[in-house]
Amino acid sequence: xxxxxxxxxxxxxxxxxxxxRRLFSRLAEYGATAAAVAAVAVLAIVIYTVVSxxxxxxxxxxxxxxxxxxxxxxxxGTAIIVAIATAIAMPIGVLVALFLTEFxxxxxxxxxxxxxxxxxxxxxxxxxxxxxxxxxDHRKPSGFAGSVALAIIEVPLIARGSQEVLMLVPSxxxxxxxxxxxxxxxxxxxxxxxxxxxxxxxxxxxxxxxAAGETAPLIFASFIFDPSTYSLNPFESLPNVPVRIxxxxxxxxxxxxxxxxxxxxxxxxxxxFASVGARALLAKSRRKMAS
Amino acid sequence: MRPVSTTASPAVLNPANDxxxxxxxxxxxxxxxxxxxxxxxxxxxxxxCVATIVLIACQVVNGASPAISKYGLGFLTDTAxxxxxxxxGAGSLIFGxxxxxxxxxxxxxxxxxxxxxxxxxxAPSGVRGVVAPLVEMLAAIPSVILGFWGVLVLAxxxxxxxxxxxxxxFGFIPIFGxxxxxxxxxxxxSLILTIMVVPIVASISRDLFQAVPREVQDGASAxxxxxxxxxxxxxxxxxxxxxxxxxxxxxxxxxxxxxAVAQVIGAGSEIQASLFKTGDTLAARIANQFPGAxxxxxxxxxxxxxxxLLAIGLASNLIAQWIGRRFTYGPGKAxx
Numbered sequence: 001x002x003x004x005x006x007x008x009x010x011x012x013x014x015x016x017x018x019x020x021r022r023l024f025s026r027l028a029e030y031g032a033t034a035a036a037v038a039a040v041a042v043l044a045i046v047i048y049t050v051v052s053x054x055x056x057x058x059x060x061x062x063x064x065x066x067x068x069x070x071x072x073x074x075x076x077g078t079a080i081i082v083a084i085a086t087a088i089a090m091p092i093g094v095l096v097a098l099f100l101t102e103f104x105x106x107x108x109x110x111x112x113x114x115x116x117x118x119x120x121x122x123x124x125x126x127x128x129x130x131x132x133x134x135x136x137d138h139r140k141p142s143g144f145a146g147s148v149a150l151a152i153i154e155v156p157l158i159a160r161g162s163q164e165v166l167m168l169v170p171s172x173x174x175x176x177x178x179x180x181x182x183x184x185x186x187x188x189x190x191x192x193x194x195x196x197x198x199x200x201x202x203x204x205x206x207x208x209x210x211a212a213g214e215t216a217p218l219i220f221a222s223f224i225f226d227p228s229t230y231s232l233n234p235f236e237s238l239p240n241v242p243v244r245i246x247x248x249x250x251x252x253x254x255x256x257x258x259x260x261x262x263x264x265x266x267x268x269x270x271x272x273f274a275s276v277g278a279r280a281l282l283a284k285s286r287r288k289m290a291s
Numbered sequence: 292m293r294p295v296s297t298t299a300s301p302a303v304l305n306p307a308n309d310x311x312x313x314x315x316x317x318x319x320x321x322x323x324x325x326x327x328x329x330x331x332x333x334x335x336x337x338x339x340c341v342a343t344i345v346l347i348a349c350q351v352v353n354g355a356s357p358a359i360s361k362y363g364l365g366f367l368t369d370t371a372x373x374x375x376x377x378x379x380g381a382g383s384l385i386f387g388x389x390x391x392x393x394x395x396x397x398x399x400x401x402x403x404x405x406x407x408x409x410x411x412x413x414a415p416s417g418v419r420g421v422v423a424p425l426v427e428m429l430a431a432i433p434s435v436i437l438g439f440w441g442v443l444v445l446a447x448x449x450x451x452x453x454x455x456x457x458x459x460x461f462g463f464i465p466i467f468g469x470x471x472x473x474x475x476x477x478x479x480x481s482l483i484l485t486i487m488v489v490p491i492v493a494s495i496s497r498d499l500f501q502a503v504p505r506e507v508q509d510g511a512s513a514x515x516x517x518x519x520x521x522x523x524x525x526x527x528x529x530x531x532x533x534x535x536x537x538x539x540x541x542x543x544x545x546x547x548x549x550x551a552v553a554q555v556i557g558a559g560s561e562i563q564a565s566l567f568k569t570g571d572t573l574a575a576r577i578a579n580q581f582p583g584a585x586x587x588x589x590x591x592x593x594x595x596x597x598x599x600l601l602a603i604g605l606a607s608n609l610i611a612q613w614i615g616r617r618f619t620y621g622p623g624k625a626x627x
Contacts (some may be wrong), residue, residue, distance in 0.1 A: 034405075095333045133350040190570060
């Protein structure tokens, strides 16, 4: 609009082009909101289905008995596999994070970080093929092979999460340790790690939540099992939750579906509680570190 | 403390101080040893990671070597897959992988970017604090459960409602062919993959949009730009490369997903124009057939599929890293 035809008495409401632009902007806002609503709705539908179909089967018997009445062996098997995986992955992940924050030069940082990113982006079925070739082929399937596969999935998650909190440790703490003549390793083990502990635990819990639901590697490592009896030896094939759900869904037998929904319900609730809890813990430890 | 005692000890000649100097020296040695040891095990852990990646590549290629030497590169275009007759080719699987992932990204990327915009620019902070974790929770649902849900809930809906509607409205386009009797189709698999891709792309793009300096956006607003024009003119152009990188990471996830796709795609072996027909992807074929593989050549061919998948996965990941690093505001921060 040129200044010549400016009418000072006109009401201050948008018209013509501006009105169209405003309208378009408003529509775009609605679109973005609708996208967010859609994502939350899908989550709600999935969770609602799992809860409504899985919770009804749930009672104490279902949790402790073997198939076809219950899911006890699978729960124990998954717990063993994930526990061993975490016992392998946590030290390696934390040490890699320490390497990145405390020791590495810029070139090795670059290489290690790239490696972690590639590990993180690796399709889990490839890790399954790897484990099959390394530990299962010409031997026998075992829960331990599954643990190693899950450890490969967990390491980059733990390393990245730990690295983030390690970088949040105030540099003044490291400088104070240096000024007191404390050696590097004492400073790291006595000051840096304890300060970052909350975040490291969070990263580990999140990685456990991720690993507990991984199916692809386990169908190579721990796939022949008897779901009706407990088995505790990690060097045998262990019954486990994700592979059992996969098998039941492939069998397409409506009686098995009830068990699969029950398994899904238990797995989803454990995973969601773990990730919500871990996030709350992270927020708390961040606040503590910031103050 | 320690430096003082060591420098002071030679001046004072008494046995107590002497032993203190000695212990200080020992402690210094222990410290040096401790430093070395800590550095050593940290380096070892890092090397284990690097070695793992290399080993994975070697092992998969090694497992595939009988198939590679037998079929060569013709494997990539051969569409026959008949384990009983010892005929193997990855053509239809590469097609299925490409189509299902592409459709997933086509549906998922705009939704995810919109969610990123909503969470970073539009949502009131209270809502943001609730919606953002919920969207991330979508990524936490195990793929096997999403696939199981896909078989029993999504597939009947797709087959009974969505596919007939799309076929009736847009049936003149060959990709919307007649619906099948079961809900298992490439289209259903794409929808499941969309659900998996959205949270990844959304959370990365949210971080990217949040990193766009406030002043630049305020400047555009002060010049009279509407909210959409700020997004279109300032936010999206300055984060474009990051958003592309995020989408590539999402694509990598979709390409590599095995279990959920294996559950809903229907394990077909033909190349068909219609999205509503069954198909199969590289990863899903491995997941479906490996536990019951018939012959060594069958296994080796499945490993060969793994090699192709590994190559595509690593390539999309590396390209995403490379594009992400060229990103202007806070280089690659969100992608780390």
